[in-house]
Amino acid sequence: MEDYAVYEARAEVVKALAHPSRIIFVEALAEGERCVCELQELVDATMPTVSRHLAQMKNxxxxxxxxxxxQGYYRLLVPCIMELFHCIDAVRxxxxxxxAESVET
Amino acid sequence: MEDYAVYEARAEVVKALAHPSRIIFVEALAEGERCVCELQELVDATMPTVSRHLAQMKNxxxxxxxxxxxQGYYRLLVPCIMELFHCIDAVRxxxxxxxAESVET
DNA sequence: TGCTATTTTAGCTAAATAGCTAATAATGTC
DNA sequence: GACATTATTAGCTATTTAGCTAAAATAGCA
Known part of the structure; x- marks a missing residue:
């Protein structure tokens, strides 16, 4: 409760990852720099929507x-985020x- | 685009972490099982609100x-989530x- | 300058999220 | 059974988020 700002800041970063399109972007950018037009092709959204997603991630x-x-190019600043997805896949x-177990039982 | 469901599923897990209170709960639960009443004391929210947060995380x-x-007790199923926070703190x-650099420049 | 291509920003609407109070479950105790 | 305690669910409102179209930057080139 005392340094609540730390938790709010963490939540901001997590929120910036909390969307299917943005996760797709992170995965693509993990392999290297991409231009906005390339990223747009990966998802079903208009250019303005893609741009806003990227702005949020940048922010x-x-x-x-x-x-x-x-044309604009983006790159991933924090590769360790990919480990998060491995962790999440483990969660799933x-x-x-x-x-499956609860069905058996 | 083909297996978009995978990205939606990942996003669900990320969303379940995308709130200051829920991050606080994860941090507390990383140290061991906690009852709902203990978790409530960690945040500024009513019991129903805490319960809903926990339901979302459980889901x-x-x-x-x-x-x-x-009384109800919760425990963390996936300890690797803590690594995410270390990663996020690095991002921050x-x-x-x-x-700081951009100010100097 | 005028025109084209690419990206971002503005302004708006629809949907999702977060919070509350009130009501309901689930347990334990007298 | 009556009542207290803890947690969850229901129903509602306010805020935030996501998406679109239209407009505005930004850069290249004739």
């Missing part, structure tokens, strides 16, 4: 953007196992 | 709950450094 400090010519597998 | 497969007497430190 949270997850990615950084640069401009080259008339565990949940699936518990479901 | 996402992050925690599991049991009843003993007339990096962001702070970049801020």
């Amino acid at each position: 949270a400090g997850i990615v950084t953007g640069r401009r080259e010519g008339n 597998r565990d949940a699936a196992e518990r479901m | 996402a497969g992050i925690v599991t709950g049991r009843r003993e007497g007339n 430190r990096d962001a702070a450094e970049r801020m």
Whole structure:
């Protein structure tokens, strides 16, 4: 309760990952820099929507953007975020196992 | 785009962590099982609100709950989630450094 | 300058999330 | 059974988030 700001800050970063499209972007950016147009092709959304997602991720400090010519490029600032997804996939597998068990029981 | 469901599922788990109170609960539960009343004391919210947060986390497969007497106990199912917070704190430190640099420059 | 391509911002609406109070369950005790 | 305690669920309102279209930047090129 005392340094609640720390938890709010953490939540901001987590929120910046809490959307299917943004997770897809992180996964793509983990392999290297991508331009906005490439990222758009990965999801079913308009360019403005993609741009806003990227802005949110940038604001949270997850990615950084640069401009080259008339197109924008983004790259992942924190590769360790990929480990999170491995962890999450483990969570999901565990949940699936518990479901299976409870059916048996 | 083809197995979009995987990304939606991941997003559900991430969303279940995307709130200051829920992050506080995860941190507390990382140290061991806690009853609902103990968790409530950690945050500024009513019992129903705490209960809903815990239900969401349970639904996402992050925690599991049991009843003993007339009080409920929860425990963390996936300790690796704590690594996420270390990663996030690193993200925040990096962001702070970049801020400092951009001021100098 | 005028035109095109790419990205971002503005302004709006619809949907999701978070919180409360009140009501209901579930247990334990007298 | 009556009552107290703890937790959950229901029903509601306020805030936040996500998406779109339209408009505005930004950069390249004729």
